[in-house]
Every structure is written in C-alpha cells, then in structure tokens.
Amino acid sequence: MNSVLNYFSTSIWTIVSFILVIFLILIPLFSFLSYSFFTVDGTDIIHEFSLFNFKEFFIDEIYIRTFVRTIFLAIIVMSCCIMLGYPVAFFLARYAGRYKYVILLMLIIPLFMSYIIKIYMMRSILGYSGLINKVLAMMGFIEKPLEFFLWNQNSVIITLVVILLPLIIIPTFTSLDKIPKNIVEASFDLGCKPFQAFRYIIFPISFPGLIVGSIFVFILALGDFVTPQLVGGTSGFTYGKIIYSNFGMAFNWPFGAALASILLFVSVIIILLTNYLTNKLKT
Amino acid sequence: MSEILELKNISKSYGSTTVLENISFKINNNEFFTILGSSGSGKSTIIRMIGGFTKPSSGEIIFANKNINDEPIFKRPFNTVFQDYALFPNMNVFDNVGFGLKIKNKSKEEIKKNVLNVLTVVGLEHFSNRMPQELSGGQQQRVALARAIICEPEIILLDEPLGALDAELRKQMQLFLKEIQKKIQISFIFITHDQEEAIFLSDRIAVLNNHKFEQIGSPKDLYYSPKTTYMAKFFGECNLIKCRVTNYDSESIKVSSAFGSFNIPKNKNLNNESEFIYGIRPEEVKLVRQSEKSIKVKIKDINFRGSTSTINATNDNGDSLIKIQNISTNISKSLSINDSIDIEFNTDLGSIFIE
Numbered sequence: 187m188n189s190v191l192n193y194f195s196t197s198i199w200t201i202v203s204f205i206l207v208i209f210l211i212l213i214p215l216f217s218f219l220s221y222s223f224f225t226v227d228g229t230d231i232i233h234e235f236s237l238f239n240f241k242e243f244f245i246d247e248i249y250i251r252t253f254v255r256t257i258f259l260a261i262i263v264m265s266c267c268i269m270l271g272y273p274v275a276f277f278l279a280r281y282a283g284r285y286k287y288v289i290l291l292m293l294i295i296p297l298f299m300s301y302i303i304k305i306y307m308m309r310s311i312l313g314y315s316g317l318i319n320k321v322l323a324m325m326g327f328i329e330k331p332l333e334f335f336l337w338n339q340n341s342v343i344i345t346l347v348v349i350l351l352p353l354i355i356i357p358t359f360t361s362l363d364k365i366p367k368n369i370v371e372a373s374f375d376l377g378c379k380p381f382q383a384f385r386y387i388i389f390p391i392s393f394p395g396l397i398v399g400s401i402f403v404f405i406l407a408l409g410d411f412v413t414p415q416l417v418g419g420t421s422g423f424t425y426g427k428i429i430y431s432n433f434g435m436a437f438n439w440p441f442g443a444a445l446a447s448i449l450l451f452v453s454v455i456i457i458l459l460t461n462y463l464t465n466k467l468k469t
Numbered sequence: 470m471s472e473i474l475e476l477k478n479i480s481k482s483y484g485s486t487t488v489l490e491n492i493s494f495k496i497n498n499n500e501f502f503t504i505l506g507s508s509g510s511g512k513s514t515i516i517r518m519i520g521g522f523t524k525p526s527s528g529e530i531i532f533a534n535k536n537i538n539d540e541p542i543f544k545r546p547f548n549t550v551f552q553d554y555a556l557f558p559n560m561n562v563f564d565n566v567g568f569g570l571k572i573k574n575k576s577k578e579e580i581k582k583n584v585l586n587v588l589t590v591v592g593l594e595h596f597s598n599r600m601p602q603e604l605s606g607g608q609q610q611r612v613a614l615a616r617a618i619i620c621e622p623e624i625i626l627l628d629e630p631l632g633a634l635d636a637e638l639r640k641q642m643q644l645f646l647k648e649i650q651k652k653i654q655i656s657f658i659f660i661t662h663d664q665e666e667a668i669f670l671s672d673r674i675a676v677l678n679n680h681k682f683e684q685i686g687s688p689k690d691l692y693y694s695p696k697t698t699y700m701a702k703f704f705g706e707c708n709l710i711k712c713r714v715t716n717y718d719s720e721s722i723k724v725s726s727a728f729g730s731f732n733i734p735k736n737k738n739l740n741n742e743s744e745f746i747y748g749i750r751p752e753e754v755k756l757v758r759q760s761e762k763s764i765k766v767k768i769k770d771i772n773f774r775g776s777t778s779t780i781n782a783t784n785d786n787g788d789s790l791i792k793i794q795n796i797s798t799n800i801s802k803s804l805s806i807n808d809s810i811d812i813e814f815n816t817d818l819g820s821i822f823i824e
Contacts, residue, residue: 374541
C-alpha cells in the first residue's frame with residue numbers, strides 16, 4: 187500500500203514538473219518561434235506563414251555584420267572574464283585560507299544589485315566627468331577627458347566584464363575549492379613541479395567549472411541589450427539592441443522574433459558544441 | 470642490511486603544541502617498518518616530514534648520507550600512499566598509474582609496458598580504463614599502491630592506507646601488502662593505530678606514545694623484552710609488581726613484594742635495597758605444589774574460557790592483584806573462588822623496570 191502511494195506521489199510530481207515545463211517554457215518559446223514566421227503590414231501583424239524575416243536577415247548585410255561583431259564582442263568579454271576571473275578564483279580557493287568564503291560573498295554581493303544600477307554606476311566611473319577621467323585630470327596626465335571609455339564598443343566590453351565577472355568566478359571557485367589538498371600533494375609526490383601540478387591536475391579538474399562560467403558569460407554578453415543602450419552610444423551597437431528596437435521602437439515583432447530565434451539557435455549550437463568538446467577532451 | 474634513511478632528533482611543534490619530541494630512527498633496506506600510535510599521536514606527521522609535505526621544527530632527515538630537510542617534495546625518491554588514496558579524479562586507472570613516469574618524460578611505450586606490468590602485480594590488469602570513482606575502496610587502494618610502486622622509489626610511505634576499509638577487506642589487503650613488499654623489495658614505512666596489523670605486517674615496529682617513541686624493535690623484541698611498563702602492557706597483558714631487593718648475592722637476587730619474597734636471576738642494574746617494578750606475563754605464572762619457593766595467593770575470580778581460562782588472584786591483604794593464564798584444564802576444573810593456591814614465576818622471562 188505504502189509503495190503504491192509512494193509510486194503515486196512520485197508520478198504526480200513528475201507530471202507536475204512536466205506541466206510546469208510545458209506551460210512556462212515550451213509554449214512561450216513555441217509561440218515566440220511561430221511569430222518569427224509572420225510578417226507585418228504597418229502596425230498589424232499578418233498571421234500567415236512566411237520566410238520573409240529570415241530572408242531579410244541574410245539579405246541586408248548589416249544584420250549579419252552586427253551579429254558577427256556581437257559574437258566577437260561576447261568572445262572578448264568572455265576571454266577577459268576568464269583571464270581576470272580564473273586567477274581570482276584560484277587564489278581565493280588555494281590561498282585565502284579561512285577568509286575565502288567571506289571574500290567570495292563580497293564578490294557575489296554585486297549579483298544581488300540591480301543590473302541597471304550597476305550599468306549607471308559604470309557610466310559614472312567611465313564617463314567624461316567620471317571617476318577615471320577626474321582622477322587622471324587631477325593628477326595632470328590629461329587635459330581634456332578621454333573618450334576612450336564611453337559611448338563606444340570599449341565601454342560596452344568593460345561594463346559587461348565588470349557585471350559578468352562573478353558569474354565566472356563562482357563556478358570556477360567551486361570546482362577549485364573541492365579539489366582535496368592531498369590530490370595536489372600526491373601530484374608533487376609523484377614528481378610534479380608546481381606548474382606541472384597546475385597543468386595536469388588542478389586545471390583539468392577545474393576546467394568544467396570554468397566552462398560553465400564561460401558559457402554563462404558568453405550567452406549573457408551575446409544577448410545583452412541594456413548595456414549597449416546605456417553606455418554604448420552609437421558605435422556600440424549590438425545584436426541584442428537590434429532585437430530590442432524591433433520589439434520596442436519599430437513594432438516589428440515578427441522580425442524581432444526571427445532575429446531572436448537566430449540568436450537562440452546559435453546559442454544552443456554553441457552550448458552543445460562546448461559540451462561535446464569538453465566530453466571529448468575528458469576521454 | 471644497510472641503512473637508507475635516518476631521522477635524527479626530529480621535533481615538530483605547531484605554535485605551542487608539541488607534536489613530536491626528539492624522534493630518532495633508522496630505516497633499513499627492504500624493511501617493513503611500522504609506526505604504531507593512537508590517533509593524534511603525530512604518526513602521520515612523521516611520514517609527512519619524510520615525504521616533504523611538512524618541515525621538522527628541528528632535527529635532521531638524512532637520506533643516503535645527505536641532509537634532505539630542504540629538498541622539495543618532487544625531488545625526494547619516496548612515494549606516498551595516502552589515507553584516502555588521493556587518486557586523480559580526472560584520469561583513468563592507466564593514467565593515474567602512469568602519471569609518475571609521464572612527469573619524468575618517459576616514452577609512451579615504456580609507460581605502457583610498465584603500467585601494464587605494475588597493474589598485473591596488483592591484480593588490476595583488466596581495470597586500466599576505469600575511472601577511480603568506479604572502483605571499490607580496495608581497488609582504489611591497489612591503484613594508489615601501483616602508482617607509488619611504478620616510480621621505483623627507495624621508500625614507500627603508507628599513511629594508514631587500510632583505515633577506510635572494512636574488516637574483511639583489511640585482512641586481505643594486509644596479506645597483499647606483505648606479499649607485495651617481499652616481491653618488489655622496497656622499504657615500506659607503514660602507519661597504523663592497529664596493533665594486530667602492526668604485528669602481522671612488520672619487520673620492526675616503532676611505538677609512538679606521548680610524542681615520543683617508547684620502543685623500536687621487532688614484534689618479538691617488543692613482546693619479550695619491553696623496555697617500559699607502557700610497552701609491557703601494550704602487547705598482551707602483564708602483571709606489574711612493585712619489588713624491593715632484600716638480598717643481593719652472586720648467584721641470585723632475593724626480592725620482597727606484596728606477594729611475599731621470591732628470587733630472580735642476577736641483574737647488573739640492580740643493587741641492594743633498590744626498588745623496581747617487576748613485569749611478568751600471565752602465561753609465565755605457574756600453578757605449583759606448595760614449596761619453599763612458591764607464593765601463596767587467594768583466588769578472587771575465575772574467568773572460564775576453556776583452554777584460555779584465566780584466574781585473578783590476590784595476596785593475603787587483598788590489596789594486590791595478579792593474573793594467571795595457561796592453567797591446565799584438569800586443575801581449573803577443581804578450583805573455585807576463595808581457594809588458596811600456590812604459584813611460581815618463570816623468572817627467566819620476567820622484565821625489570823627501574824623507575
């Protein structure tokens with residue numbers, strides 16, 4: 187009797203989780219995908235199947251160019267995050283001793299802050315009369331404000347790196363932190379010099395964590411539209427911003443949906459590809 | 470037998486806590502040397518210092534006539550088998566075992582040949598593609614051992630390697646370790662808190678107590694000639710009797726104790742009036758017919774266990790206790806509590822502890 191009840195309650199939860207997935211994820215996703223096959227006439231959406239939006243994407247080269255540029259931007263952001271985040275996670279996990287969780291918490295706190303506020307904060311640091319320019323001017327290095335930091339691609343990259351950095355530190359730290367001390371000792375014992383221990387033992391074990399963080403950063407940087415909007419100016423134009431403007435300003439939902447579908451498709455491909463490569467690397 | 474490693478006056482303390490005090494010992498070639506001590510006695514610290522994971526606060530570690538105190542871990546010709554194996558989770562069994570050779574830049578063919586060889590020695594030749602997580606505790610243990618053996622170290626350090634295994638597997642692995650040590654002819658320094666394990670495995674045992682070595686010697690030495698009362702009670706049981714020399718002549722020594730007086734063979738550490746503790750194992754106390762040499766005691770209780778029955782007996786005042794073993798079943802049948810019996814010590818096998 188008990189086992190029947192047990193079975194019953196387990197299967198109920200299975201059904202509930204399926205229903206949740208279907209209603210909260212699959213149906214919205216499907217309706218959104220289906221929009222990409224509609225067209226607009228003025229402000230009216232014509233609910234008829236058409237590949238017009240996708241044709242438009244491939245014909246007008248600005249879209250592909252922006253898309254490729256945004257992918258590069260995301261790759262740069264991801265690389266910067268890896269280069270800054272991995273060492274931080276490494277030193278935190280291996281050398282910060284008992285304060286490591288306190289420091290980690292401090293690194294995570296920005297994640298609880300509003301995204302918009304962080305971008306504005308970055309604007310006040312990078313801007314013409316921002317912190318960096320003020321300090322440099324005060325110290326007499328520059329006479330007029332540097333324009334390198336604001337209203338261009340650089341400012342988008344810097345802002346995204348600052349905002350997304352914790353996302354790479356957390357999973358990397360977690361994977362580094364769970365490496366038992368004696369595994370590293372064992373590698374020394376078998377003749378590894380410190381760098382070899384890192385190369386053959388520590389890095390490979392922490393690699394999956396780094397990959398998870400990198401994918402987070404890449405996908406979020408790829409689809410971001412608020413950062414270019416607020417600090418990107420006219421030259422910091424990204425693919426996410428085009429999607430946003432199609433929904434918001436141009437009222438061309440079908441085209442926006444088509445662009446978003448392409449982004450989704452590419453993102454999924456990238457995730458699957460990384461997964462495949464990581465698995466292959468393991469064996 | 471030649472010595473290969475010597476620890477000279479090693480001390481270790483963390484802040485104000487002393488872990489080891491003035492430890493000295495030598496390791497011979499092809500020796501199974503065990504350090505036996507309770508948990509927290511600092512026994513792991515000793516092999517961590519030999520392996521190079523910790524530095525001694527004072528003293529010298531000498532290998533091949535050279536002080537290796539400051540030699541980094543990776544240069545020392547020792548390999549460690551860790552308590553929880555510490556296999557690399559990102560490599561399969563083959564790569565784990567071959568890792569030491571790979572670091573030494575050996576060729577692929579050589580690594581392959583050696584790994585398969587060593588895996589056969591430890592009986593895991595069919596497991597080379599498994600990941601460590603897919604192995605049982607005993608198998609992981611063998612991989613850890615294979616990983617150390619393949620480097621052909623001068624000494625293998627084993628830090629309580631059998632601690633995590635269940636009793637049955639433990640027995641198997643003990644046999645396995647003993648056999649393999651004979652086969653590969655490498656010195657083992659083995660750490661354990663298990664007395665039986667130490668006696669079964671070791672050529673020599675060092676007993677660690679209170680941050681110091683009580684005694685170092687073969688299992689037989691430790692049993693038959695304990696140097697301290699701690700050691701006397703450590704292996705098996707021992708009656709410890711307070712004695713005073715009453716008559717010292719060229720032939721024998723007459724001593725008095727709570728049980729009356731008896732004679733012991735000549736001993737140059739004793740002189741007239743000196744006080745000492747006499748240790749005699751229960752099996753060396755004999756039940757005898759009354760004679761001028763015998764001592765009269767009263768039975769307090771009989772612990773009937775067939776052929777290994779023991780008797781606890783007291784002296785006349787009832788303030789001292791003595792344990793007697795190896796009683797012929799014929800006699801033990803007829804004895805009962807409060808009976809008076811006569812005993813004699815096999816004084817050839819008694820130990821003298823001067824405090």
